[in-house]
Amino acid sequence: MIEVKNISKSFMTKKGRHYLFKDLNLTIGDKQNVGLLGRNGAGKSTLLRIICGLDEPDHGEIITDSTISWPVGVAGGFQGSLTGRQNVRFVCRLYSSGAYIDEKIRFVEEFADIGNYFDMPVKSYSSGMKARLTFGLSLAFDFDYYMLDEAGAVGDAAFRKRSEEILAARREQAGFLIVSHNIGDIKRNCDIGIVLMDQTAHVFEDTTEAIEVYEKHIHKAKK
């Protein structure tokens, strides 16, 4: 379970303090699939990063004893002069141990399917190859929760199909928090919808209802 308690986050702008959310409260149950909706700049990614422990709120706290992934598919932390295998091994050393490391690496290699490039420096990769590697790496470890920030729409048809399969397998063991502008994606995969607006979070037990509210909200904003 992840408990988000009284979280506020603001940024300093030239016109004064801009609040993304004030005293936001949320609870995400085990193995729940949560879709996070909101306009651009509503703070979806920031909330995700706060839950991941990569950003600090102004005040409030995240209470959890579950393991939470880093934002899936976000490329970062790769050392360009090292090979894909070396970079993957580095992350494996952080999250896995001993004999299990090799099976993780094998999985990432098969999943990313970038052939000989796996043993070449990451800086020689195309952006697509890098995305495949990061995506595979994020899914290799057995977290209790995965945080998906606009991830999944990379690669060719075969890769996308493979991603869907692995994600489906993961959904049986773990919870997901998904940020996506793809409404269909959220409708298909999520049990709960959360709309970030008016500096707070509105939780809907039914995703279709969440999507309705969200769409009304963006159309209202247009006017």
Added chain:
Amino acid sequence: MSVQLPPYRPIKHRSGLKVMGAAFHALLMRELQTRFGGYRLGYLWAPLEVLFQVLIFLVIFGVIIERALPGMNYSLFLVAGMVPFRMFQRIATRALGAVEANKGLLMYRSIKHIDVIIARSFLELIIYFFTSILLLLGLAFFNIYASLENLHIVLFCWITLFLFSFGIALMMMVIGYYGGEISKVITIIFTILYFASGIIYPIHVVPEPYFSYLLYNPFIHNIELIRHAFAPNYPAYHIDITYFLKWTVAVNFLGLLMYKAVEKDLIRSK
């Protein structure tokens, strides 16, 4: 072709120390691989750089200082002092930009800023220690021998200097992040420190009262002790290693305090 997930092995809850140990190991291996692959000469750069400096000062001051230097060969004097000081300088200056440089790495939650500082500093310790050995072997080739009777003192000095550098590095990391232009001033201070630590000249040539002023510099005590250990005839009356140790404790205390105070703020987006 469908890909099978590896067997389900949920990530265990580990103690803080275990997580830190894993992070240290992973970072150290990564740094090792990066340095090996980066340049064709890889690790040889550290010895070469020091060797070059030693040669320059030998050419410029060699003849003059040889006469003023009590009980020690000048090239041995240079090697004994310059290598540890270089290590310190390298650890401290690299920490200045550490927060910005490590942003990508911090994406993995089990890595904290302090882990990166520990791993990098430790690697510098190893590199410069081997540099020292290499250069001493080189000197032995030219029949300039360091005394090996007091190796334990040399080791002790190296390790305490490493701890000292680590404390400074923590402070530098915080200062570098918040200080802005201060980091430029600090680089200048390091250069001044280089000349005020008796790296290239024996401090005995400095007259009183300036000689006593110089002794406020903690480095002098550590580096002079290393020289005394390598060449027992080199005078040691002015060395007070406990003074250096007090500095080490103070610097580490302050460094950890500063780090702990801003630890959360370092990752906060503004």
